[in-house]
Amino acid sequence: MSNETEIANQAMEEATTEEQQEMQDKVVSPEKAEEAKLKARYPHLGTKPGGSDLLRKRLQKGQKYFDSGDYNMAKAKMKNKQLPSATAEKTEITGDHIPTPQDLPQRKPSLVASKLAV
Amino acid sequence: YIGAGGGANDVQWCFSQVKGAIDDDVAEADIISTVEFNHSGELLATGDKGGRVVIFQQDTENKSLPQCRSEYNVYSTFQSHEPEFDYLKSLEIEEKINKIRWLPQKNAAQFLLSTNDKTIKLWKISERDKRPEGYNLKEEDGRCRDSTTITTLRVPVFRPMDLMVEASPRRVFANAHTYHINSISVNSDNETYLSADDLRVNLWHLEITDRSFNIVDIKPANMEELTEVITAAEFHPHQCNTFVYSSSKGTIRMCDMRASALCDKHSKLFEEPEDPSNRSFFSEIISSISDVKFSHSGRYMMTRDYLSVKIWDLNMENRPVETYQVHEYLRSKLCSLYENDCIFDKFECCWNGNDSVVMTGSYNNFFRMLERTQRRDITLEASRESSKARQVLKPRRVCAGGKRKKDEISVDSLDFNKKILHTAWHPQENIIAVATTNNLYIFQEKVN
Numbered sequence: 079m080s081n082e083t084e085i086a087n088q089a090m091e092e093a094t095t096e097e098q099q100e101m102q103d104k105v106v107s108p109e110k111a112e113e114a115k116l117k118a119r120y121p122h123l124g125t126k127p128g129g130s131d132l133l134r135k136r137l138q139k140g141q142k143y144f145d146s147g148d149y150n151m152a153k154a155k156m157k158n159k160q161l162p163s164a165t166a167e168k169t170e171i172t173g174d175h176i177p178t179p180q181d182l183p184q185r186k187p188s189l190v191a192s193k194l195a196v
Numbered sequence: 197y198i199g200a201g202g203g204a205n206d207v208q209w210c211f212s213q214v215k216g217a218i219d220d221d222v223a224e225a226d227i228i229s230t231v232e233f234n235h236s237g238e239l240l241a242t243g244d245k246g247g248r249v250v251i252f253q254q255d256t257e258n259k260s261l262p263q264c265r266s267e268y269n270v271y272s273t274f275q276s277h278e279p280e281f282d283y284l285k286s287l288e289i290e291e292k293i294n295k296i297r298w299l300p301q302k303n304a305a306q307f308l309l310s311t312n313d314k315t316i317k318l319w320k321i322s323e324r325d326k327r328p329e330g331y332n333l334k335e336e337d338g339r340c341r342d343s344t345t346i347t348t349l350r351v352p353v354f355r356p357m358d359l360m361v362e363a364s365p366r367r368v369f370a371n372a373h374t375y376h377i378n379s380i381s382v383n384s385d386n387e388t389y390l391s392a393d394d395l396r397v398n399l400w401h402l403e404i405t406d407r408s409f410n411i412v413d414i415k416p417a418n419m420e421e422l423t424e425v426i427t428a429a430e431f432h433p434h435q436c437n438t439f440v441y442s443s444s445k446g447t448i449r450m451c452d453m454r455a456s457a458l459c460d461k462h463s464k465l466f467e468e469p470e471d472p473s474n475r476s477f478f479s480e481i482i483s484s485i486s487d488v489k490f491s492h493s494g495r496y497m498m499t500r501d502y503l504s505v506k507i508w509d510l511n512m513e514n515r516p517v518e519t520y521q522v523h524e525y526l527r528s529k530l531c532s533l534y535e536n537d538c539i540f541d542k543f544e545c546c547w548n549g550n551d552s553v554v555m556t557g558s559y560n561n562f563f564r565m566l567e568r569t570q571r572r573d574i575t576l577e578a579s580r581e582s583s584k585a586r587q588v589l590k591p592r593r594v595c596a597g598g599k600r601k602k603d604e605i606s607v608d609s610l611d612f613n614k615k616i617l618h619t620a621w622h623p624q625e626n627i628i629a630v631a632t633t634n635n636l637y638i639f640q641e642k643v644n
Contacts (some may be wrong), residue, residue, distance in 0.1 A: 095336055107474060108528035109474070109478055109527055109530060112528060112530040112531040113476040113477040113530075113531075115531040116534060119531075119535075131235075133421065134422065136425065137346040137376075137422075137425070140287045140290065140376075141288050142288075143288065144286065144601075146283055149288060167444050185540045190246070191271055191273060192242075192246070192248040193217040193226055194216050194226075194242055195217045196242075
């Protein structure tokens with residue numbers, strides 16, 4: 079085969095592979111389709127999802143409180159949730175509320191048995 | 197119908213019992229977070245988000261009669277962990293029980309390890325069925341006897357009493373984990389155990405609480421360089437020097453503790469090559485391994501990632517020997533599963549007694565059994581509707597798209613809030629424990 083034909087054949091082969099790749103891309107995998115959907119909804123989403131941002135969020139799992147007083151306030155609020163409170167208009171601003179003895183939870187909350195053990 | 201026998205001994209699964217409240221309003225504390233049979237299968241432990249442990253005991257009275265199925269009844273329950281507050285970081289430490297692992301039984305008492313995010317505790321569960329009576333210096337109710345009125349001496353004797361099961365904390369292994377503990381595993385040497393958090397694995401001696409050896413540390417010097425975290429770890433069932441840990445990138449590293457004190461260099465790395473053209477935003481997230489379990493034989497290990505279960509031959513690192521799709525139909529829902537955080541759900545998996553079948557959970561209170569020899573699989577459901585005594589479970593089918601057949605449920609109708617993350621298989625019998633959000637279902641093999 080002459081050089082020219084060889085080169086032409088090679089070019090044709092490459093073109094065919096490229097075409098094939100294009101065809102494959104058009105038949106998009108469900109995963110890639112989902113990715114496109116996500117990128118459309120959140121265009122600013124980083125390209126490295128498994129990167130340190132996601133991992134660091136995972137490492138820091140657990141609700142952060144301003145301080146232990148804030149923590150105890152939140153616990154007390156949860157416990158008093160069932161009781162209709164006249165002072166419910168108090169807004170939940172961290173650090174604004176100075177706890178009074180009535181706000182502090184009991185030293186040891188009553189332990190409720192698991193419903194599996196009934 | 198799938199079970200331990202495989203092949204000719206097809207197993208039909210029947211409802212046996214369900215534990216927990218029926219009401220739909222689930223308190224957070226009641227969410228079941230771990231389920232584990234002990235080594236004989238006689239005891240079944242559950243842990244919940246409220247830090248409580250409930251242990252059920254198999255009723256062995258009627259076991260000899262083939263028609264009677266043994267039931268699990270409450271044996272003991274106790275508060276294992278309580279919520280704490282980390283004053284240094286102003287972070288709440290959840291009391292949720294992440295894992296329970298039983299120690300092999302050495303004497304009359306039973307021992308288990310339970311852990312939350314930061315602290316591991318060794319609990320002793322013992323029975324008391326007799327008590328001493330006839331003391332000389334005190335009455336039966338405890339009041340002191342007036343010594344001047346005592347004219348004769350008697351020898352106190354043990355008299356039977358109603359069975360009392362007591363749980364007492366024998367060891368507290370604290371302050372060894374900066375990050376959240378995801379696994380504990382008792383070594384086959386019955387003396388040590390490991391605990392793993394996101395970045396480190398520690399080795400403990402069961403008798404020693406003030407010291408622990410760090411055996412794996414993947415924390416980078418600069419946290420900006422963090423690329424993966426440890427997701428699970430387990431000791432080999434027979435080789436006391438061998439353990440594995442899995443990562444959020446889908447790899448499993450096997451380490452040999454004889455090689456060096458710090459096992460940062462693995463002896464084997466199990467990783468399936470990925471086709472780079474298939475890579476998407478979700479690839480790494482769904483490849484994260486949520487659970488790793490050695491087979492009872494010690495020849496294989498199983499890993500669970502978001503969409504599949506893989507069985508690895510410990511002698512072959514470059515790819516798993518078997519791959520089973522758990523719910524492949526979710527691949528075209530990854531976008532919404534990312535948005536509602538379900539893509540981060542951590543499903544566990546387990547082997548049956550003779551390693552012929554593996555089981556794992558899914559959504560809509562479905563769970564899957566994957567039979568290895570004949571590559572068959574079945575989807576079953578844990579629901580109150582199928583909870584009549586000895587009712588045989590019907591296989592479920594999910595319709596991925598197109599025309600939905602009569603008994604099928606379409607992917608869009610699946611309830612993603614009903615997840616089965618924790619399942620356990622009795623070590624010898626065809627009895628399984630399946631945890632829905634707040635209920636524990638026990639299913640058994642149909643006995644004709």
